[in-house]
Amino acid sequence: MSRFGNIGHRLFTGELSFDFVGRRKLWVALSGVIVLAAILGLSLRGLNLGIEFKGGEIYTISKPGVTVSQAQDVANKITGDNSSVVQSSSSSSGKQITIQISAAENVTTEKAITEITSQLGVPANQVSTQMIGASWGQDISKKALYGIIAFMVLVTLYLAVAFEWRLAVGALVALLHDMVITVGVYALLGFTVTSGTVIGFLTVLGYSLYDTVVVFDGLKDATKKLGTQSRLNYSDAANQSLNSTLVRSINTTILALLPVAALLFIGGGLLGAGTLNDISLALFVGLSAGAYSSICVATPMVAWLKEKQPENIALAKKVRQRRAAEAKAAAEGVVLDQADRAGQDDEAAEGNVPVSSGSGAGGSTGPRRQPVNRSRNDRRAPGKRK
Amino acid sequence: MGLILAVAVALVAIMFATGNTTPRLGVDLAGGTTVTLKAVAPKNNPGAVNSTSMNEAVSILQQRVNGMGVSEATVQTEGSDTIVVTIPKGNNTQQIENEVGTTAKLYFRPVLAEAPSGVTVTSSASASASASGTASASASASTQANAPSGSASASPSATKTQGDAVTGDLTKATATASASATAKASTTPAATGTAAAAAAASSSAAAAASLTTGTVPADLTTQFANLDCSKAAQRVDHQTDTTKDAVACSSDASAGYYIKYALGPVAVPGTDISSASAGISTQNGGWQVNLNFTSSGGSKFTTVTTALAKNTTPANQFAIVLDGKVQSAPSVSSAITGGQAQITGSFTQEEATSLANVLSYGALPLDFSKQDVTTVSPELGSSQLTAGLVSGAIGLALVILYSLLYYRGLGLVAIAGLAVSAVLTYAIMCLLGATIGFALNLPAVCGAIVAIGITADSFVVYFERIRDELRHGSSLRPAVQRAWPKARRTILVADFVSFLAAAVLYFFTVGKVQGFAFTLGLTTLLDVVVIFLFTKPLITLLARRKFFAEGHPMSGLDPKRLGVRPPLRGGRRPAETKEA
Numbered sequence: 007m008s009r010f011g012n013i014g015h016r017l018f019t020g021e022l023s024f025d026f027v028g029r030r031k032l033w034v035a036l037s038g039v040i041v042l043a044a045i046l047g048l049s050l051r052g053l054n055l056g057i058e059f060k061g062g063e064i065y066t067i068s069k070p071g072v073t074v075s076q077a078q079d080v081a082n083k084i085t086g087d088n089s090s091v092v093q094s095s096s097s098s099s100g101k102q103i104t105i106q107i108s109a110a111e112n113v114t115t116e117k118a119i120t121e122i123t124s125q126l127g128v129p130a131n132q133v134s135t136q137m138i139g140a141s142w143g144q145d146i147s148k149k150a151l152y153g154i155i156a157f158m159v160l161v162t163l164y165l166a167v168a169f170e171w172r173l174a175v176g177a178l179v180a181l182l183h184d185m186v187i188t189v190g191v192y193a194l195l196g197f198t199v200t201s202g203t204v205i206g207f208l209t210v211l212g213y214s215l216y217d218t219v220v221v222f223d224g225l226k227d228a229t230k231k232l233g234t235q236s237r238l239n240y241s242d243a244a245n246q247s248l249n250s251t252l253v254r255s256i257n258t259t260i261l262a263l264l265p266v267a268a269l270l271f272i273g274g275g276l277l278g279a280g281t282l283n284d285i286s287l288a289l290f291v292g293l294s295a296g297a298y299s300s301i302c303v304a305t306p307m308v309a310w311l312k313e314k315q316p317e318n319i320a321l322a323k324k325v326r327q328r329r330a331a332e333a334k335a336a337a338e339g340v341v342l343d344q345a346d347r348a349g350q351d352d353e354a355a356e357g358n359v360p361v362s363s364g365s366g367a368g369g370s371t372g373p374r375r376q377p378v379n380r381s382r383n384d385r386r387a388p389g390k391r392k
Numbered sequence: 393m394g395l396i397l398a399v400a401v402a403l404v405a406i407m408f409a410t411g412n413t414t415p416r417l418g419v420d421l422a423g424g425t426t427v428t429l430k431a432v433a434p435k436n437n438p439g440a441v442n443s444t445s446m447n448e449a450v451s452i453l454q455q456r457v458n459g460m461g462v463s464e465a466t467v468q469t470e471g472s473d474t475i476v477v478t479i480p481k482g483n484n485t486q487q488i489e490n491e492v493g494t495t496a497k498l499y500f501r502p503v504l505a506e507a508p509s510g511v512t513v514t515s516s517a518s519a520s521a522s523a524s525g526t527a528s529a530s531a532s533a534s535t536q537a538n539a540p541s542g543s544a545s546a547s548p549s550a551t552k553t554q555g556d557a558v559t560g561d562l563t564k565a566t567a568t569a570s571a572s573a574t575a576k577a578s579t580t581p582a583a584t585g586t587a588a589a590a591a592a593a594s595s596s597a598a599a600a601a602s603l604t605t606g607t608v609p610a611d612l613t614t615q616f617a618n619l620d621c622s623k624a625a626q627r628v629d630h631q632t633d634t635t636k637d638a639v640a641c642s643s644d645a646s647a648g649y650y651i652k653y654a655l656g657p658v659a660v661p662g663t664d665i666s667s668a669s670a671g672i673s674t675q676n677g678g679w680q681v682n683l684n685f686t687s688s689g690g691s692k693f694t695t696v697t698t699a700l701a702k703n704t705t706p707a708n709q710f711a712i713v714l715d716g717k718v719q720s721a722p723s724v725s726s727a728i729t730g731g732q733a734q735i736t737g738s739f740t741q742e743e744a745t746s747l748a749n750v751l752s753y754g755a756l757p758l759d760f761s762k763q764d765v766t767t768v769s770p771e772l773g774s775s776q777l778t779a780g781l782v783s784g785a786i787g788l789a790l791v792i793l794y795s796l797l798y799y800r801g802l803g804l805v806a807i808a809g810l811a812v813s814a815v816l817t818y819a820i821m822c823l824l825g826a827t828i829g830f831a832l833n834l835p836a837v838c839g840a841i842v843a844i845g846i847t848a849d850s851f852v853v854y855f856e857r858i859r860d861e862l863r864h865g866s867s868l869r870p871a872v873q874r875a876w877p878k879a880r881r882t883i884l885v886a887d888f889v890s891f892l893a894a895a896v897l898y899f900f901t902v903g904k905v906q907g908f909a910f911t912l913g914l915t916t917l918l919d920v921v922v923i924f925l926f927t928k929p930l931i932t933l934l935a936r937r938k939f940f941a942e943g944h945p946m947s948g949l950d951p952k953r954l955g956v957r958p959p960l961r962g963g964r965r966p967a968e969t970k971e972a
Contacts, residue, residue: 058764068771102772115765134772137765145430145763146905153900160892168885205835205908209842212893212912216846216886220853223882254856260794261852262845265787269841272783282779285838285908 024252026301027245027309033302037183044190051193056200057091058138059147062108063115065122066134072103072126080125081105084118150204154185157211169222172311177218180304184214184295191291198284206288213289214296217258218304224251225305229312232321239322241309248305259297266290396925400812403819415818416825418833418907421777423481423770427492429760431473441473445757450475453492455753466829470906475760478831481770489765494715496750498662499634500693501655502700503709503721505606509621509641509652606706608654609637621650629716629759634658643717644738653718655711659696664689668751670744673736679744681735681751690731698727714747780837787841791848799855801940802931806851809927813847816918817911830910839911846890846916850923853886854879858931872935876928883923891916 026033057064067077074092081090084107091106105122107113115137123130158178165174188210192199228247229240238246269286312318407413419426431441431449450467457465457477465488466478477492608616620626621641627650631638635657642651666686673680685693700708701724709723712735719735739747768776788810795803817840824830857879861871894913898906934940 132769134769135767139763157896205905212890215889219886257852258849261848264790265841265844268783268787272786
């Protein structure tokens with residue numbers, strides 16, 4: 007536990023730092039492979055759309071002793087062929103059997119229920135039925151699509167106003183990334199897409215952005231006064247901010263995933279396949295993708311865009327010059343570096359330079375690992391803020 | 393803090409005072425049936441689906457459902473074009489399901505021409521048309537009694553329609569116009585039968601079109617010729633304008649095949665019916681629907697029957713067109729006065745009752761297509777509820793465990809916040825169930841469980857900010873104050889995005905998704921309320937306690953554990969010293 011807390015502190019001070027922003031190529035490659043796989047899966051395998059999207063009837067029987075093959079026999083009798091899908095799932099109140107009959111079979115509900123009750127000996131009031139019009143799935147997907155578009159437009163506008171357009175682009179790219187991955191997982195693993203999936207998928211939108219926005223908020227804070235110093239370029243500052251909010255990101259993701267996992271594994275385990283399972287599965291995939299994308303996609307994307315800004319190009323140049331000088335100084339001895347550092351009182355330098363901040367990193371991190379140095383610096387900073 | 397606790401207590405008090413101590417459960421948790429209907433705008437009037445017509449439809453559906461004696465059924469609009477009818481368990485869902493979707497647009501139109509549709513005439517038809525016996529025109533206003541043309545139905549299926557001789561259906565299969573027109577009750581069955589048989593035999597190879605009787609108006613010729621009522625896809629409402637001629641199919645194939653009709657403009661609209669009831673026919677003991685017209689409807693009916701009685705078959709019939717299908721087409725031998733009429737046909741009691749109920753409460757102003765009909769057995773409902781509650785409880789327990797492990801004393805604050813949030817959510821859900829009919833369904837439970845994460849995250853954001861301040865070397869009380877503005881901004885921005893997502897979902901979707909979005913939006917709002925009015929004041933209070941202020945190892949704010957040194961002394965930060 008205390009070690010865990012220490013990690014938080016070390017991340018905060020920059021003593022321990024993961025270079026998220028600098029490994030842009032790695033993330034591009036990683037995300038590229040995943041997204042490509044998702045797109046390939048989507049185009050080659052397609053989505054396994056549930057009966058809700060095709061129209062038809064679903065009959066759910068919960069009676070112990072009824073086997074899948076018995077139910078399949080009855081279903082075949084009802085339809086006159088073997089087109090119906092019979093599945094079983096275990097639930098707290100015993101086993102459940104669902105029979106799905108496509109709308110194309112033209113079987114009336116009354117006829118099917120009569121067959122089921124007489125053949126399997128299930129009372130009619132214990133058969134749950136769902137009749138879905140063929141347009142239901144299209145309708146809800148269409149509405150969901152409109153919802154997604156409206157949400158994206160609104161959220162992009164909001165982020166552009168609350169932050170700036172580069173951050174809005176970063177958030178949008180991360181969002182699309184999460185959506186493609188979530189849909190791709192469904193295509194690749196062949197999970198059935200139901201209305202529950204659509205709900206879960208839509209929630210991922212909100213949640214993925216929620217996470218990104220919290221990260222961006224820290225980013226905005228950390229890069230506010232970047233222009234007044236010359237030790238960090240934008241990417242360094244972004245990375246530092248990511249690291250200092252990493253504990254929050256991890257905690258949030260864990261706390262968000264815990265209930266979802268409970269829904270997925272316990273709710274699903276108790277009830278078998280159903281709405282709970284469908285929603286939580288989409289959420290589980292989407293939330294995981296969202297946690298990854300807000301750190302490894304959104305922020306590097308923003309840093310890449312920001313580095314193209316003239317003032318940040320100038321800053322990066324200044325930082326390079328300074329690091330070159332530092333490296334030279336380091337080669338001559340650390341004393342110079344320390345003296346140099348003591349004079350550095352920038353707000354943005356509260357923490358420390360990430361380990362991997364460029365070629366001059368070795369020179370600049372060496373002395374900062376010394377605890378005396380760090381705590382002195384840390385103590386000074388809040389004093390200045392009063 | 394006092395405020396929010398007072399609000400929470402007040403809400404719970406209202407909850408108990410009004411007796412709404414449990415949320416209203418949706419059909420998927422309690423068992424029952426939901427029917428989702430989507431309004432379909434007519435092609436020539438795309439603007440017909442508006443809030444006025446939707447509200448009208450809802451009130452008519454409400455009356456229909458109540459008319460069936462269903463308790464606690466709800467009819468609600470969802471989105472701009474969807475109506476959801478929710479029927480609790482223990483009702484005859486099949487009947488309700490059939491009835492709610494029926495538009496019940498009823499028109500009385502004069503028949504201009506008719507023909508069997510999609511039938512191949514065979515000479516084997518035995519045309520023993522002895523049906524004439526029942527065709528004595530009764531003086532009563534009942535429409536079916538004025539169906540003397542039954543005698544003429546020397547069609548190939550005449551034997552089949554025998555049983556229904558008194559019903560209007562009988563006239564469907566008139567094979568020879570002249571025969572039936574002149575025959576009336578006096579025709580000898582044998583003669584007609586022979587004639588028909590001969591006619592049928594001679595034209596056995598001919599298409600059904602040759603069996604057309606009456607005059608098809610010029611503007612309908614093509615449409616009438618192309619109409620094939622044996623195809624289900626074509627048995628739809630072809631009426632476009634009540635003032636124009638139209639084609640229609642018979643509602644059933646009781647004669648062994650469907651009959652297509654060319655019909656004149658609407659003579660009497662269904663809105664002129666003042667009441668309708670189901671009853672047993674005095675003629676044949678079958679179920680029928682008795683209609684009473686309003687005074688204007690009655691006079692219109694008299695006018696049209698007077699005119700029709702002068703015509704010859706088939707133009708002496710009027711068709712009762714329900715939702716674009718000809719329910720029956722009795723012929724008229726004399727003017728019908730008295731403002732009453734019957735619809736007969738091969739009704740079961742249930743069908744007759746449904747139709748009467750539907751006609752009594754009026755036609756829906758729009759056509760509806762059934763999107764989704766879900767019946768959940770109470771067993772399945774309760775097991776879904778259990779699964780939702782159990783997984784929610786376990787999810788909550790995991791969150792609490794993690795908060796305690798990671799944040800120690802602060803974790804207790806998080807738990808208290810979650811508890812307040814949970815109480816508020818529960819109370820509001822209970823009260824909304826009673827006031828606006830909010831029903832907690834499975835996706836809504838899901839939304840509430842997911843919201844645990846969002847609520848917990850606000851605590852994480854604030855706690856991490858406080859810890860950041862502590863890491864800067866600040867003591868607890870100033871840290872709590874200084875962390876707040878930053879945390880507040882982050883929480884507001886993030887919750888705004890989450891709320892935006894919920895709002896967009898709510899407005900763009902229907903049904904299940906809406907329930908989910910509603911819960912998510914509600915809990916996001918409550919999250920803001922709780923963190924502002926509860927968590928923040930609570931932490932400010934606790935920061936004065938020795939346990940937290942001195943960073944007790946179990947408080948979650950132990951500077952040593954946070955990696956800050958030197959340890960804080962009495963909440964005072966060591967004097968700033970600048971070393972070189």
